[in-house]
Amino acid sequence: MSDHDLDIQTAPTGTAAANRLVAEAGRRRTFAVISHPDAGKSTLTEALVLHARVITQAGAIHGKAGRRATVSDWMEMEQARGISITSTALQFPYLSPDGQDCVINLLDTPGHADFSEDTYRVLSAVDCAVMLIDAAKGLEPQTLKLFQVCKHRGLPILTVINKWDRPGRHALELLDEIQERIGLKPTPLTWPVGIAGDFKGVLDRRTGNFIRFTRTAGGATAAPEEHIAPDRAHDAAGIDWDNAVEECELIAADDGDHDQELFLQGVTTPVLFTSAALNFGVNQLLDNLVRLAPAPSGQADVNGDVRPVDSPFSAFVFKVQAGMDSAHRDRIAYARVCSGTFERGDVLTHAATGKPFVTKYAQSVFGQQRSTLDNAWPGDVIGLANAAALRPGDTLFRDIPVQFPPIPSFSPEHFSVARGTDPSKHKQFRKGIEQLEQEGVVQVLRSNRRGDQAPVLAAVGPLQFEVTSHRMATEFNAPISLEGLPYTVARAVDPDDAEFVEKQVSMEVLTRTDGVMLALFTTKWRLQGFQEDNPSVKLRPLVAAGDD
Numbered sequence: 001m002s003d004h005d006l007d008i009q010t011a012p013t014g015t016a017a018a019n020r021l022v023a024e025a026g027r028r029r030t031f032a033v034i035s036h037p038d039a040g041k042s043t044l045t046e047a048l049v050l051h052a053r054v055i056t057q058a059g060a061i062h063g064k065a066g067r068r069a070t071v072s073d074w075m076e077m078e079q080a081r082g083i084s085i086t087s088t089a090l091q092f093p094y095l096s097p098d099g100q101d102c103v104i105n106l107l108d109t110p111g112h113a114d115f116s117e118d119t120y121r122v123l124s125a126v127d128c129a130v131m132l133i134d135a136a137k138g139l140e141p142q143t144l145k146l147f148q149v150c151k152h153r154g155l156p157i158l159t160v161i162n163k164w165d166r167p168g169r170h171a172l173e174l175l176d177e178i179q180e181r182i183g184l185k186p187t188p189l190t191w192p193v194g195i196a197g198d199f200k201g202v203l204d205r206r207t208g209n210f211i212r213f214t215r216t217a218g219g220a221t222a223a224p225e226e227h228i229a230p231d232r233a234h235d236a237a238g239i240d241w242d243n244a245v246e247e248c249e250l251i252a253a254d255d256g257d258h259d260q261e262l263f264l265q266g267v268t269t270p271v272l273f274t275s276a277a278l279n280f281g282v283n284q285l286l287d288n289l290v291r292l293a294p295a296p297s298g299q300a301d302v303n304g305d306v307r308p309v310d311s312p313f314s315a316f317v318f319k320v321q322a323g324m325d326s327a328h329r330d331r332i333a334y335a336r337v338c339s340g341t342f343e344r345g346d347v348l349t350h351a352a353t354g355k356p357f358v359t360k361y362a363q364s365v366f367g368q369q370r371s372t373l374d375n376a377w378p379g380d381v382i383g384l385a386n387a388a389a390l391r392p393g394d395t396l397f398r399d400i401p402v403q404f405p406p407i408p409s410f411s412p413e414h415f416s417v418a419r420g421t422d423p424s425k426h427k428q429f430r431k432g433i434e435q436l437e438q439e440g441v442v443q444v445l446r447s448n449r450r451g452d453q454a455p456v457l458a459a460v461g462p463l464q465f466e467v468t469s470h471r472m473a474t475e476f477n478a479p480i481s482l483e484g485l486p487y488t489v490a491r492a493v494d495p496d497d498a499e500f501v502e503k504q505v506s507m508e509v510l511t512r513t514d515g516v517m518l519a520l521f522t523t524k525w526r527l528q529g530f531q532e533d534n535p536s537v538k539l540r541p542l543v544a545a546g547d548d
Helices: 003-027 039-049 076-081 113-123 141-153 169-181 230-237 237-252 261-265 282-292 425-439 463-474 495-502 525-535
Strands: 028-035 088-095 102-108 128-134 158-160 185-188 192-193 199-202 211-212 223-227 268-273 314-322 332-337 349-350 355-358 362-366 369-372 381-385 396-397 414-420 443-446 458-459 478-484 490-493 505-512 517-521
Touching: 003 028, 003 102, 003 349, 028 039, 028 113, 028 141, 028 282, 039 128, 039 314, 076 169, 076 268, 076 282, 088 362, 113 141, 113 314, 113 332, 128 282, 141 169, 158 169, 158 282, 169 185, 169 237, 169 268, 185 362, 192 211, 192 268, 199 237, 211 230, 211 362, 223 230, 230 237, 261 268, 268 282, 314 425, 314 463, 362 517, 425 443, 425 463, 443 478, 458 463, 490 495, 495 505, 517 525
Parallel strands: 028 102, 028 128, 128 158, 158 268, 185 268
Antiparallel strands: 088 102, 192 199, 199 211, 211 223, 314 332, 314 396, 332 381, 349 355, 349 396, 362 369, 362 381, 414 458, 414 478, 443 458, 443 505, 490 517, 505 517
16 A cells, blocks of 8 residues: 555544534533632532533532532531531533533632632633622622632623622622722623512523523422513513613723633623522523633643644643542542543653653542543543642643643641641551642641651641641541641742751741741741841742732
C-alpha cells in the first residue's frame, strides 16, 4: 500500500475523531455556584439536579422532618451543621427545551470564608460562575471576595437572586447594589411577578411570557410551571403583572438588556430570580446556563499560552479528597480535563515528577456516589482513585508536555499546635496529618524545636481546625488536641534572614512542607514595627483570601 493510499484510508478516521472531540467539548458546561453562607447554595445545587431529572426528590437541608441531606453535602459534619465544608462535583446530562443536548459539570463550593482555599481551587477549574444572592441581605462580605476571585480569573458571572418567596428588598434596589458595589451591569433575564415574600412567578424577558409557579409539598419535587402569553397575564396575576411589565420597561430604557459579548467579557451579569427551596425559577436558570455559559475553550499554561481543546490530553488537578467511602480508605483526585480525549487506562505523565500515572481507576463523580468512567472530554471533571502522588495544582498530560499554573496557598491567620492524645497511635497521627495536608485541609508547619510530634497547623479560618480534629478521630483513629498559638500574621522569609527573625521576641519561624519558610507575628502592628526596625530583612506577603 502506498503512502498516498494510507493517507486516504486514515484521514477520515482522524478527522472524525477530531470533529467529535470539538463537538463533545461544545456540549460541556462547567460552572461553580458561589455565595455567602446560608444564601441557599446547596439547596440551589440540589434543585438544579432535580430539574435535570437526575434525582426524583430534593433533599435540601431545612430542618424539616422527612427531607434528606443534599447529594452535594455528604460529609457527616456538613449534614449536622447544615453548611458546605468541602466542594463537590456533580456531573449529569441535560436536554434543554431548545433541543441542546448538554453535559453539566456542576461544582458546589463552600460558602464559609474559613474554606476560601477550597473555593479558590474550584474556581480555577470552571468556565463560569453562578453568584447566589439572598434577596433580603443582598451582597455580603464573602460574596464580594468571591466576586474578586472570579474577576481575577476572567470568569463570566451569572447572578441569581434567591429566596424570593421570603420578605426581602426591592428588586430594583438589589440591581443598583450589584452595579454600585461590584461594577457589573445587571441585565435581568427574568423578573419577579410579586414582591419578595409573595412570589407568583417570573416574566421571561426573552419571550414576554408570564411563567406561573405552583408550590409542591415541602418543595421536594419540581414545581409545575404554566407559561401564559402576555395578553392573558394580567388576568392571571393582576397588578403584580402590570408592575413587572413597568419595571422591565425601565430596565430596557437603562440599557439593561442582555448582550452575550459583554457578559463573556465580564462587563455585565445576567440576573434571574428564584426560590430554590420551592424549586421556583430553577428551570429558567438551567436553560439559560446551557444557552449562555461558555463551552470549554482551552486553558492557559504557566507561560500564558493557551492549550487548545483539540490538543493532546491534558488535565489540571484542583482538589484531592479522602474519606468519601468509609469502607475503602482511598483518595480521589478531582481533575478538570483541559484538552484532548480521556480514555480509562491511559498512561499519562505527571508533570511535577515526570513519572507515568496510570488511570485504571477513573471514575465519574456525583457527590459521594461514584461510577466507572470510560471516556471524558474537555470541561469534564474526572475522579482519579488511589491518586497518592497527586496534589492540588498538579498537571497531567499525554504526548505534548504542558504545565498549568499552580494553585497558591492562602496566607493563614490561625495557628495551633497539634498533638496526638494517644501515644500508641503515633503512626496513625503522622499519616493523618500528612494526608490532610496533601488534600489542602490545613497547612502544616514544622521546626526542629517543635519536632514531628507537635506540628503547627495553619488555617485561614478556625473551622478548618474542627474539620481536621473530626477527621483525625473518625478516619484515622488518632484523636488530637489543639493548642492555640498567639500568631495572626504570616510572611514568607528568606532562609538567610530566618535565624535572625527566629531570635526576636513574640515571633517564630516555621517551614511549610513546600519548603517556604514563614515568619509568624502576633499582630500586624508587631510586623509593622519589625519591618521599620529591620528594613534589610526580606519579608514577602502571601496570597490572602479574597485577593484579586
